[in-house]
Amino acid sequence: MQATSAAVNVRSMATRTLTLSLPDTDATQDLARRLAPVLAAGDCLLLTGPIGAGKTFLARAVIQARQAALGMAEDVPSPTYTLVQTYEAGGVEIWHADLYRLTDPAEVIELGLDEAFDTGISLIEWPDRLGDLAPPGALRLELSVTGDTARRLDITGDATWHARLAPMLATLDA
Ligand SMILES: Nc1ncnc2c1ncn2[C@@H]1O[C@H](COP(=O)(O)OP(=O)(O)O)[C@@H](O)[C@H]1O
Numbered sequence: 001m002q003a004t005s006a007a008v009n010v011r012s013m014a015t016r017t018l019t020l021s022l023p024d025t026d027a028t029q030d031l032a033r034r035l036a037p038v039l040a041a042g043d044c045l046l047l048t049g050p051i052g053a054g055k056t057f058l059a060r061a062v063i064q065a066r067q068a069a070l071g072m073a074e075d076v077p078s079p080t081y082t083l084v085q086t087y088e089a090g091g092v093e094i095w096h097a098d099l100y101r102l103t104d105p106a107e108v109i110e111l112g113l114d115e116a117f118d119t120g121i122s123l124i125e126w127p128d129r130l131g132d133l134a135p136p137g138a139l140r141l142e143l144s145v146t147g148d149t150a151r152r153l154d155i156t157g158d159a160t161w162h163a164r165l166a167p168m169l170a171t172l173d174a
C-alpha cells in the first residue's frame with residue numbers, strides 16, 4: 001500500500017518536455033494567446049534561451065492577451081533595465097522580470113519576486129539568476145533560434161502542468 005502511493009507520487013512529480021515548432025512570430029503570438037487564459041495566481045513561467053530568442057516577445061504576448069480578454073491594453077516594455085514590470089490583470093498581478101543584470105540572488109527578495117511567485121503570475125527571463133529561489137513548480141519554456149523567424153519551444157513541466165496544458169495544446173493543430 002505504502003509503496004504504491006510512493007510510486008504514484010514519484011510519477012506525478014516527474015517532468016516531461018514537449019517540443020513545439022514556431023515558424024514565425026504569428027505562431028508565437030498564437031501560442032501565447034492560448035497559454036494566457038490557462039495561467040493562474042501562483043504560476044511561474046521560466047523563459048530561457050539566448051538573447052533575441054523571443055523571451056520578451058512571448059511574455060509580452062501573454063500579458064497583452066490577458067489584458068485584451070479584460071478589455072485592457074497597455075504598453076509592455078522590456079524589463080531589461082527596470083528588472084521588473086508589473087501589470088494588473090483582473091485581480092491577479094502579472095510580474096514580468098528580466099534578471100540578466102541581477103548579480104545576487106538576494107536581490108530577488110528585494111524585488112519582491114519571492115512573494116510574486118506565490119501570489120501573482122510570474123514571467124521570468126534569465127531565471128538561472130534565481131539560484132535556489134526558482135519555484136519548484138514552475139513551467140520552463142526554452143526558446144531556441146532555428147531560423148530567421150523560426151523558433152523551437154521546449155516546454156518542460158510536471159504532470160500537473162501537462163494536464164493543465166493538454167486542452168490548449170490539443171487545439172494547436174486545429
Ligand atoms: N517565431 C518568433 N517568435 C518570437 N520572436 C521572433 C520570432 N521570429 C522572429 N522573432 C523576433 O525575434 C526578436 C526576439 O526579441 P526578444 O523577444 O526581445 O528576445 P529575448 O527577450 O529572448 O532576448 C523580436 O524582434 C521578434 O520579432
Ligand SMILES: [Mg+2]
Nearest residue numbers: 055056078125
Ligand atoms: Mg528579453
